[in-house]
Amino acid sequence: MASEARSKSREIETNFADVHPPLTGDEAVAEASRCLFCYDAPCQRACPTHIDIPGFIRQILHRNPIGSARTILDSNIFGGSCARVCPTEVLCEGACVDNTLLKAPVQIGRLQRHACDTAHDVSMKFYTPGPSTKKRVAIIGAGPAGLTCAHELRKRGHDVVIYEAGKVAGGLNTLGIAAYKITTDFAMTEVNRVLAMGVVLRLNSPVDGRKLATLLGEFDAVFLAIGLGRTAPLGIPGEKLKGVWESLEFIFQTHTKPLAKCKVGKHVVVVGGGNTAMDAANAAIKLGAKRVTIAYRRDRDAMPAFEHEYEYTSGNSVHFEWNARPVRIVGKDGKAVGLRCIRTKLSKSRRDAKLTDIPKSEFTIPADMVIKALGQEPLVDLVGAIPKLKLNKKHRIVIDPDTGATSVQKLFAGGDCALVPMEEVVSAVQSGKIAAAGIDAMLSEVKR
């Protein structure tokens, strides 16, 4: 019995092995030799942090992985993480001109990982704090945006205190991305590289409107990088039943518990059509679920998940129920036993198209676990409590895209809580960089 459990546990570990395993040295050089070294390279422009991709690939080709890692981290201090979790298919690799020429891009993500991994230990000492300016900046949230901003501010000699509501730093990069893409241990090494710059980190330190007002008084600037809150509720009966999970909560466990101890149902239904839904479904399959179904109320073409995520997911034998709108979670003895859906019809195959139910088309997908993956809701309680803070209709903080400045003086924002181009680690990093430069400019102005 014990040996059976051990073999099961080994199987799960194997399931969670890297989706894109690291390149060997020979593979890396062969792959690097494919890069054309474009001028004003599309990949670099398509990267939200504008890493000099042709430059770092040429450094790999010329066997300078340490210089390569430096090139990457100069633009993106989470370069190793982004190499693992970025949707490169629609960013750098999607822009790669080799797609047109050879129908296959240079594997930029894997090359980036190769450089960052090879230079990992050395890269911990690439950066040192700048000479002290005696200016103090408070950062709310230790996710990729907050940590990047901290790193950039420390380089410029400003003191930084980070207030993090949770128990660990790194935000969704540490906990919120399925472990088959990035391990907790690796994510923490990139957090530690920032902390080594002399950042004061206060864990378990949630900030509310009042506290924020105090910080704005105490510090020379405040950077708000609180991310988003809980997964949006379905708003249907049965959400309180046992076996109903939020997608992030489900993914968190793959980082906080041994994989063999993670909870997973036999028959799992994931509700939603985004990338997080795909992550949750894949994680469920890898944790040993017998059958995983994604129920999405629109059709395949209207699905917000990236095509490569969809392909990976369907390749993992995840079953898709298109045009299935959940109406009720069916329970028995307080536990979920199925998801009741109704078929829908779209006026057009587009996300904004009109959705109508088809009468008498209800059906039930048996499930002992229902995972809600509708996307996260903004932290309205906090952002709504800040006087004069301008928000958009979806309660995202409006920022100056060039400086990260909000409508409130001394208050800057970035990451998912702000109006950024994508809800991705790489966008958060870029917004942290922009805000750090904006804060630094403001502080230098004040100094003069």
Next chain:
Amino acid sequence: MTQKDNGKLPNGSEWGVDLSIDFCGVRSPNPFWLASAPPTNSAYQVRRAYDAGWGGVVWKTLAHEPIVNVSSRYGSIDYDGRKIAGLNNIELITDRTLEDNLREIEGVKKDYPDHALFVSLMVESKRESWHDIVKQTQQTGCDGLELNFGCPHGMSERGMGAAVGQVPEYAKMITGWVKEVAQIPVIVKLTPNVTDVTAVGRAAKEGGADALSLINTINSIMGVDLESLAPKPQVRGYGSHGGYCGPAVKPIALNMVSQIASDPKIGIPISGIGGIQAWQDALEHMLLGATSTQVCTAVMHYGFRIVEQLISGMSTWMLQKRFTTSRDFIGKSVERIRNWGDLDLSYKVVAEINPERCINCGLCYIACEDGCHQSIKIERVEEEAYLKRVKKTKDDRVFVSGGAQYIHGAGDGYVNAFSINQDTCVGCNMCSLVCPVEGCITMKEVDTGKPRMSWKEYQSLLAAGKVDPIRPPEHV
């Protein structure tokens, strides 16, 4: 397919062409020979080579006494991920006894009577030494001799190899000694490590050489190991200059082959050596005057089997060009090499970019902008507008993911489009050379409306006041 197995020779007959050559009266089923080098060190190797389809070999250089070699011996240059663009060696001539070599040569020639077998020789610069080795060697029944006047390392320090080949008088004298006793054709192998290769070529001819082969390897140091700071290749931390060969040396070899071929005072058959790895390389040597070609590095890299590709490549080219025998094209391009001063200044080509083929890499632009004549325009085009420009190849450029459209080659909302400013383009070729897409950048002839005029003609017309000075091109 071996001669021994079924009597068939690798002469292109299966393609319906005749690849065979006659080199100073020696028949060879095809023009592909192995150069005197490590691949022709033993009967075992030479038999394998003939069986693989090589038309001839030049047996690795014999001497009266075997030499002693060092370890290690070879160094190479890789180019951005490709192995062995160039190879060098500090290996010397045969390390086997003369008796062993001669016995093996005799045996091989008996079994392969229809393949060409030349034997390379190098002994001390004494008449009786040369007489002795020539006599012993030709008793094997081999088809001819090749005098190694080219080896640039080791042997030259002992007054042999390149030490002979660099001094026309010595080359002539020793060739003369050899010819006093030789009853079979004698090829003199030339070193490229000279200022004027034709001087030694003429001297060899005057000494009685029946043919010339070139080039031998080029003096070289392959590099320095950045860990140990020792040169490459190294022998207990030290190195020595060695002989450089391989694909990278072909242009140097072609120049020298064409110089020999076009020298009216030489006029004897040439065996072309240097950088041959593909059939095109061999053809280029032949078009510039070589009757046979010799290969070493490519075989050291990939083995004897590459001859199959040489045979099939040359045969299909001949079919397309309607050549039936190799005699039809040997030397055809020699007269196309002229002095610079005879080239037509009125001829003009300009580059043209096919936007439907362009993948937006920008390599042409930056090459022209920084290294050439600033004649490529870079234009930021918004994504949708760009797709309208490339309607025919739009489908290759666009993909949809997560409900959004993405364009290969785009970033930050735009695509770089490139076009040639043909008014300032000087027709240098550079953009078309760097372009990674076949058929994207082509050089088009433009009618300048001017009569043909070479620089020499221009100078005399200018002196006579019959033409205006040509205006220099405009620069940024």
